Amino acid sequence: MKRLKQISEQIKENIDQFIAAAENNKSPLEEIEKTIVDMKKRIAEAKELVATAIAEEQRLRQAYHEAAKTAQVWREKVDATLQEGQTKSVKDAQQHLQRAHDLERQIHAQEAVVSDLKTALYEFYQQFRDAAKRVETLSQRQKQAETRAEFYKLLAEFDLPDDNSTFQQAEQKLKETEAEAKMWEERNRRATSQTETPEADSDLDQALAALKSDILGSNQND
Numbered sequence: 230m231k232r233l234k235q236i237s238e239q240i241k242e243n244i245d246q247f248i249a250a251a252e253n254n255k256s257p258l259e260e261i262e263k264t265i266v267d268m269k270k271r272i273a274e275a276k277e278l279v280a281t282a283i284a285e286e287q288r289l290r291q292a293y294h295e296a297a298k299t300a301q302v303w304r305e306k307v308d309a310t311l312q313e314g315q316t317k318s319v320k321d322a323q324q325h326l327q328r329a330h331d332l333e334r335q336i337h338a339q340e341a342v343v344s345d346l347k348t349a350l351y352e353f354y355q356q357f358r359d360a361a362k363r364v365e366t367l368s369q370r371q372k373q374a375e376t377r378a379e380f381y382k383l384l385a386e387f388d389l390p391d392d393n394s395t396f397q398q399a400e401q402k403l404k405e406t407e408a409e410a411k412m413w414e415e416r417n418r419r420a421t422s423q424t425e426t427p428e429a430d431s432d433l434d435q436a437l438a439a440l441k442s443d444i445l446g447s448n449q450n451d
Contacts, residue, residue, distance in 0.1 A: 258368065258371060261360070261363075261367070262364055264360070265357070265360055265364055268356070268357040268360065269357065271353070272353065272354060275346075275349075275350050278346065279343070279347060279350055282339065282342055283343055286336065286340060289332055290336055292332050293329060293332035293333055293336055296328045296329040296332050297329045299325045299328075299329075300322065300325040300326040300328070300329045303321055303322035303326070304322050304326070
């Protein structure tokens with residue numbers, strides 16, 4: 230029982246500390262849960278940013294394809310007019326080709342940005358998932374601890390005497406009661422015995438008197 234009380238008091242002390250921390254808005258578990266909620270929101274926002282980066286990459290690709298087609302058209306024009314010495318067509322073709330090259334470089338740069346964003350988002354998601362699992366485990370264990378604390382507290386609050394004095398007093402009282410019962414039982418037996426003895430003696434006297442009468446009577450007749 231003493232061990233049970235010690236366990237209960239220790240658990241109760243831990244629960245009291247937890248409640249006090251919660252009342253002061255210092256509960257570690259609550260802070261972690263808030264962090265998980267914030268991480269979840271940030272993941273949603275990060276996904277939108279990654280989607281924006283991917284959309285920009287697609288836009289650049291589309292622009293590159295259009296620029297490449299235009300450059301090809303101007304290249305063909307240049308090939309047809311080179312012999313005529315039309316330098317303006319050559320210059321225009323070079324400008325469109327340069328535009329296509331610039332877009333190609335931008336696409337490669339954007340691809341690197343999208344790749345980095347995806348990697349960072351995946352790593353952050355892994356942290357979020359691990360943290361969420363730990364929070365779930367901690368929350369479940371916290372509920373179990375609270376249940377155990379209330380259970381042992383309920384048992385420990387029942388003030389069952391843990392020393393022998395009360396039991397010894399009860400045993401002594403029982404012995405006294407048993408002795409009293411035995412005394413009255415013996416007294417009752419003696420009273421009964423005394424009541425039955427005179428009747429037995431009277432019957433014996435009557436039997437002896439009758440026997441004597443018979444004997445004396447028969448002698449007198451003789």
